[in-house]
Structure formats: C-alpha cells, structure tokens
Amino acid sequence: MPRITLENLVRIDYDYVTQRIIDFIRSYVKDSGATGAIIGLSGGVDSSVTAYLLVKALGKDNVIGLILPYKTTPPEDIRDAKYVAENLEIKYYYIDIGKIRNAFVESIPVFDESDKIATGNLLPRIRMTILYYFANRFNKVVVGTGDKSELLIGYFTKYGDGGVDILPIGDLYKTQVRYLGKYLGLPDSIAFKPSSPRLWEDQTAEGELGVKYEDIDVILHALIDYRMNTEQAAEATGKPIELVQTVWRRVLNTEHKRKMPIVPRISMRTLGIDWRMPVNKTGVSEFME
C-alpha cells in the first residue's frame, strides 16, 4: 500500500501544469469564437491564480475582471482583487452588489435572513448573472475558478459560482493551486490566504466544512486518483476513517452539482420502442386531425 502524503500532491511540475492550462484556455477561447474572458476577482487564491493564467494565455487586453463586493466582503479582499487586476494591467469594473441583493430580499415574500445558505447563495448567483451580462455584451466566455477539491466535495453554489463556461484549475487540488500561485508570483498573503466564500460575516471554508483542506486534499487524492476505498484511503493517508467517510459522503451527495440536469428517458430513441400514435388512412396522426 503506497503512503499518501500532501508532499506527493504538491510536488508536481508547475511549469508543465501552467503550460497545459494555458494551451487549454487558448484553444477553448479560440474555438468558441469569443474574443476573450470575463472573471470575477474576489482577492482569493482561486480567482487570482486563474486570472494570472488567463493573462498568460490570452494577453491582458482580452481579459476583463469584475470586482463584485457585498458588505460581507472584507476590505483586504477588495484590496487584493484590485492588486491582481492592476498588477496584471487588465481592465476591471468595481460593482457593489448590495442594491441588487437587497432588491431580491425585498421582492421575495418568504425571505428569511436566518437561513444562511439560502440567503448567502444569492450572492454568487447575482455575480453569475452580472458575469454573463458582460460575456454577452463583449463576446467573451465566463471563466470559473473552482478547484478540484471544491468541485469534488461540491463546495460551491449550484448555478452561482458553479455557473461558468470553463474551469481552468478544476483538475488541481486547493493545495496545488496555492503552490501554483506562488510559482506564478502571487504574494503569500493571497496564495496562502485562508479560503472563504464570504457569504456571511466571519465565514471560513474550513470552519463550515469542519475539515482542513490539507486533509480533504490528501484524502481525495487517495479516493479519486488512487481509486482506493475508504478503508484503504484511511490506511494510506493515516487519517481517521470517520474523516475519510465524511469526505467521501460529500463527494457522493453532491454528484448532482457536477452533472447536467437529469432528463427522463421517454423518447422513442432512448426507450427503444415505437411510441407513435396510430395514423389514419391519409397518414396523419388522429389527434392532429
């Protein structure tokens, strides 16, 4: 049984990884017929790394950043998001989403502030709408920032930050994204900033999940990349079986977030039977007469 450590995970060739992602972005945007990319800049590691990669792939004139704060966004995030945009010399817009969010709140009869998830999820869904406005308006693609850890455990808002066209860092675990950030020249204050969706005050990802990303990553590495079962993963990583099961349960329970909406199979082709109505002598279905 291999011993699986975080060391394994972060010791990858970041030069190669960067080139693969750049090639992917370039060819996707070219084939889509778009003129470039739109990205939401939060000041967090995922959007910062993705923005650096976009500029390397497409050039600074073809990337637009949107800084979309709400009052739960701390000032240091806004400062870091601006730093990224200015350092990369990309065009960016700053749009406070407070008024839009409040219009939703005032218009929804059953609105309940105490429901943190339903209330918090409004923010990424509003951001998604604004990102797509810009994409339509300027013929660009919306670039998502989800990493492999978040995607696998479903730690994102369905059709919010999950509603995007491409996910350039979606095959890299959070810890790998941090080291890629360092490799790309991001300051440590961004590359190693504790992750948070900032959906409510003082929210942190690890606080809400109850598991550290370091543990999540090493466990996912065993379960997904080595295709181990939970007992094997616990042994190979040295993590408690309960923790491994918690992570695995998250993967299973969020499968729906990684798929297109399910369509029931009722057509002739998918059912494999002829479902046509009987036709009359003139060859017309009776109900159409």
Ligand SMILES: Nc1ncnc2c1ncn2[C@@H]1O[C@H](COP(=O)(O)OP(=O)(O)OC[C@H]2O[C@@H]([n+]3cccc(C(=O)O)c3)[C@H](O)[C@@H]2O)[C@@H](O)[C@H]1O
């Ligand atoms: N089996 C199933 N098949 C199909 N659809 C299913 C389903 N189960 C739930 N659903 C649907 O999914 C909905 C629940 O999913 P969703 O609306 O996303 O809500 P949910 O997963 O409960 O909440 C989003 C989570 O992601 C976190 N988040 C959000 C944004 C960014 C980040 C970040 O890392 O920065 C993290 C946030 O803190 C929260 O924990 C249900 O209301 C239902 O509509």
Ligand SMILES: Nc1ncnc2c1ncn2[C@@H]1O[C@H](COP(=O)(O)OP(=O)(O)OP(=O)(O)O)[C@@H](O)[C@H]1O
């Ligand atoms: N205030 C914001 N302004 C613009 N975009 C935002 C804002 N907050 C979140 N987003 C978008 O939603 C994405 C998902 O948020 P998330 O918090 O997962 O990513 P992050 O902040 O880049 O990194 P981390 O997950 O480590 O916090 C961001 O990467 C960004 O594209």
Ligand SMILES: [Mg+2]
């Ligand atoms: Mg964040």
